[in-house]
Structures are given as C-alpha cells and as structure tokens.
Amino acid sequence: MAFENILTARENGITTITINRPTKLNALNKETIQELHQAFETAGNDPETKVIVITGSGEKAFVAGADISEFANFSVEEGAQLAAHGQEILFDFVQNLRKPVIAAVNGFALGGGLELAMACHIRVASDNAKMGLPEVSLGVIPGYGGTQRLPQLVGKGKAMEMIMTAGMVAAEEAKQYGLVNHVVAQTELLDFCYGIAQKIRRNSPVAISQAIKAVNANYEDGVNGYTTEIKAFGKCFGTEDFKEGTTAFLEKRKAAFSGN
Structure with missing residues (x-):
C-alpha cells in the first residue's frame, strides 16, 4: 500500500513504520494519523509480522507534535471529536494491538508524538531525544491520552509537573522515571529495537x-x-x-x- 506520509517495510518478521514528514518534524496531521491506522491494522493482520517498530524519519524528531494549523479554529464540539476520533483509530488502537509495538524515539517526541510513544508497548530513546507535553502553553491539554498514560508510566506527581510546566525531559531523565525502557546512541537505535524484537519473535x-x-x-x-x-x-x-x-x-x- 502506498502512503503519502509514512513508509513501511517488513524484514525477518518485523514491520517498521516510519513517519516521513521531515520538513514538518514528522508532525501528526489528520492524513498521517489515518495512514498510521491503516499501517498498524495491516501489520496487525499480517501473519508474517510478529513485531512492529515505529520511528520517525531523519535525526531530529520522532514526532514533534500535532499539526496545529489543522485545529486552531475548531469549536468545542470539533475539539472533542478530534480527540475522540484520534484516540479510537490510533492511540487506543496501538495500545490494544495484539502484536508488540516498539517505539524507536529518535529525537523530539512532543505532544501527540509522546502520546503515540506512550501508546506503544515498549519505548527506546536515542540519547538526543527530548520528550514533553507542551499543550498547556497553547491553551489546551493533551487530548490523545497523555493525561492518562503519562501518570501510569511516571507517577502522578511527575506527570502533573511535566504537563503543567509544558517542559521537556531529556532521554536519561525519561529513563529514570520509567517513561522509556532504554537509552542508546542514535546510530544504534533501530538495531537495538530490532534486537528486542528478535527476542520477542522467538516466543509464542x-x-x-x-x-x-x-x-x-x-x-x-x-x-x-x-x-x-x-x-x-x-x-x-x-x-x-x-x-x-x-x-x-x-x-x-x-x-x-x-x-x-
């Protein structure tokens, strides 16, 4: 299947999904979210795929947030629908996928990017990665599950601090708080994730x-x-x-x- 904003490849039982909008720092827009849903659904139904790895193109960002221009003028009802639809087709969909999903966080994972990584089952960050939920600096809150999944991973106090300050945490701090499982050099990130995937695919x-x-x-x-x-x-x-x-x-x- 041909996509405009993502790339997919399968090798050795591992499907890699790459968000490919480098000029936008891989920001999530409606079309990209829909394409990601289709890619995850396809990989989930593919008997040859045992593990899924998701990452961003380039060296700067996993996903640097949502495409704000798409919803800057939304009404209350439109905003609620945006969150509900996104959670259903992507973020909750990934969390409940019956195949393991590993997030290879290569750089900035902000807003919807961090929310996508948190929906994955395992997270590995490059040593230059920075993560945060900056939504309150725009007058809104995380709407793709961030207020729920972040406390589950790092605890209520740290989650409240990250959300209310709109600040970022570096990779090592993210590991300290349990937000990511591992931190590795960016050049080793995908190979490290594939190593985990190979261990997983040996099992039932x-x-x-x-x-x-x-x-x-x-x-x-x-x-x-x-x-x-x-x-x-x-x-x-x-x-x-x-x-x-x-x-x-x-x-x-x-x-x-x-x-x-």
Whole structure:
C-alpha cells in the first residue's frame, strides 16, 4: 500500500513504520494519523509480522507534535471529536494491538508524538531525544491520552509537573522515571529495537497477544485485571503454541511456534 506520509517495510518478521514528514518534524496531521491506522491494522493482520517498530524519519524528531494549523479554529464540539476520533483509530488502537509495538524515539517526541510513544508497548530513546507535553502553553491539554498514560508510566506527581510546566525531559531523565525502557546512541537505535524484537519473535505470538490483553486490563475502568489474566491464562491451554512450547521444553529443544 502506498502512503503519502509514512513508509513501511517488513524484514525477518518485523514491520517498521516510519513517519516521513521531515520538513514538518514528522508532525501528526489528520492524513498521517489515518495512514498510521491503516499501517498498524495491516501489520496487525499480517501473519508474517510478529513485531512492529515505529520511528520517525531523519535525526531530529520522532514526532514533534500535532499539526496545529489543522485545529486552531475548531469549536468545542470539533475539539472533542478530534480527540475522540484520534484516540479510537490510533492511540487506543496501538495500545490494544495484539502484536508488540516498539517505539524507536529518535529525537523530539512532543505532544501527540509522546502520546503515540506512550501508546506503544515498549519505548527506546536515542540519547538526543527530548520528550514533553507542551499543550498547556497553547491553551489546551493533551487530548490523545497523555493525561492518562503519562501518570501510569511516571507517577502522578511527575506527570502533573511535566504537563503543567509544558517542559521537556531529556532521554536519561525519561529513563529514570520509567517513561522509556532504554537509552542508546542514535546510530544504534533501530538495531537495538530490532534486537528486542528478535527476542520477542522467538516466543509464542498467541501467548504474547494474551499477555498484552491482560496487562492492559489493569488500566481499564471497571475491568478486573486478575480475572482477565485468569481467562487469558486458560485460553493458552487450548492453543497449538502451548502444546508445542511444553513439548519442546520436555524434549529439551527450541520451540517452533505456529501462532495458533
């Protein structure tokens, strides 16, 4: 599928999605959000894709925010609809995708860019990366899940500080607070992410999808995460991957998972 604002490539079971708007520092506009939805949906349904890596083109930015010119004149109703639609088709969609998504944060991840990275399951930052939610400096708040996911990752106090000051944190500080898992040199960023992806793809795709569902359940209102875990655990016993995994363990060999 041909896109205007993103690039996709698959190799060794890993699909890489690159936001490709370098002159706009990869800012998210409506068209890019829609294309990202399509790319994630396609990769999610692709049996050959085991892990997804998302990054930005160039060396300056992962995503330096949203395209403000698109919504500067919106009404109250239009603003609410913008947030609701974006959360549904991209940010919540990525979080709940049954395949692991790794964010390779190569530079600035601001506003919607940080919100996209936080929706991913794993985050790795280049050592020059800077992250923040500057929305209050524009008279608005984060609208793509930032007020919810940031406290989950860094704690309420630090999240309040970051949101209310509209400030940025450098990569090492982001790692200190748990906002990113790893910090590496920019030249090593994608290879490092692919290394994590290769470790993931050795394991059962079915079990991984159930693990994502169970972990996410802990953050859903009205959902008992322990109950979700119990049900997901039980489902695994009815899969071919469970039979292969346990048999391979008992036979002292590496498992060859089918994803069924």
